Amino acid sequence: MVRGRQVVIELTDLTFAYSVADPIFAGLDHRFEPGTSTALVGRSGSGKSTLLYLIGLMLSPTSGNIAIDGIAADALADWQRAEMRARLMGFVFQDALLDPARSIIDNVLEGALYNDVAGGDTREEALALLSRFGVTVDSERRPGQLSGGQAQRVALCRALLGEPAIVLADEPTGNLDDMSADIVWDALLGYAAAGATVVIATHDRQRAALCTSIVEVGHADPA
Numbered sequence: 597m598v599r600g601r602q603v604v605i606e607l608t609d610l611t612f613a614y615s616v617a618d619p620i621f622a623g624l625d626h627r628f629e630p631g632t633s634t635a636l637v638g639r640s641g642s643g644k645s646t647l648l649y650l651i652g653l654m655l656s657p658t659s660g661n662i663a664i665d666g667i668a669a670d671a672l673a674d675w676q677r678a679e680m681r682a683r684l685m686g687f688v689f690q691d692a693l694l695d696p697a698r699s700i701i702d703n704v705l706e707g708a709l710y711n712d713v714a715g716g717d718t719r720e721e722a723l724a725l726l727s728r729f730g731v732t733v734d735s736e737r738r739p740g741q742l743s744g745g746q747a748q749r750v751a752l753c754r755a756l757l758g759e760p761a762i763v764l765a766d767e768p769t770g771n772l773d774d775m776s777a778d779i780v781w782d783a784l785l786g787y788a789a790a791g792a793t794v795v796i797a798t799h800d801r802q803r804a805a806l807c808t809s810i811v812e813v814g815h816a817d818p819a
């Protein structure tokens with residue numbers, strides 16, 4: 597279940613350019629609803645990751661608006677964006693990006709540290725997530741010897757800890773074997789079905805088709 601109320605993400609006339617003369621996408625409108633999963637698809641370089649970072653308030657649009665939970669992002673100071681990210685969002689990237697100097701459990705708890713919820717219950721929740729996603733190694737160990745699939749499942753636990761209203765995933769199964777990819781993908785779709793707003797950038801058209809909806813980013817592949 598998702599903590600707090602469910603959250604809509606609304607993009608209005610969104611344009612983004614790293615260099616002014618060459619926008620990656622322009623005039624994008626979309627509403628991401630709670631209880632849905634949305635796949636962002638498009639050719640390599642079309643701007644899937646960029647769009648995910650815009651939604652995650654890590655980039656600002658060149659023009660247009662992003663509203664999260666009815667709040668226009670351009671009205672927020674940096675610290676308010678950071679607060680909104682910590683409170684509402686979990687992230688999964690292509691590589692697990694675990695901190696090798698911290699134990700597995702502390703990696704899972706990392707997000708909660710910034711969110712002021714790292715109490716005893718949170719530790720229990722982290723252990724329950726690790727168990728649910730089949731990470732059976734000692735969680736006090738450092739993550740150095742985990743397989744790619746195990747590491748990504750730890751990253752998934754980190755993203756889901758605290759039951760954020762939004763989960764953003766950037767090619768989360770790109771480096772995984774099929775079994776780990778299935779676990780991660782099923783978890784993301786199941787989390788959306790439980791009420792979250794889930795957005796996944798992916799090259800995997802077969803898995804994208806399992807999402808509630810698909811957004812084509814940028815121009816379609818030439819025939």
Ligand SMILES: Nc1ncnc2c1ncn2[C@@H]1O[C@H](COP(=O)(O)OP(=O)(O)OP(=O)(O)O)[C@@H](O)[C@H]1O
Nearest residue numbers: 614620638639640641642643644645646647797799
């Ligand atoms: N920091 C940056 N500065 C300038 N250009 C960038 C930057 N990051 C990405 N780009 C360019 O913006 C375009 C979109 O990149 P992005 O990574 O969002 O695409 P993508 O669809 O996620 O690609 P892929 O499927 O290969 O991961 C690409 O042409 C990329 O080279």
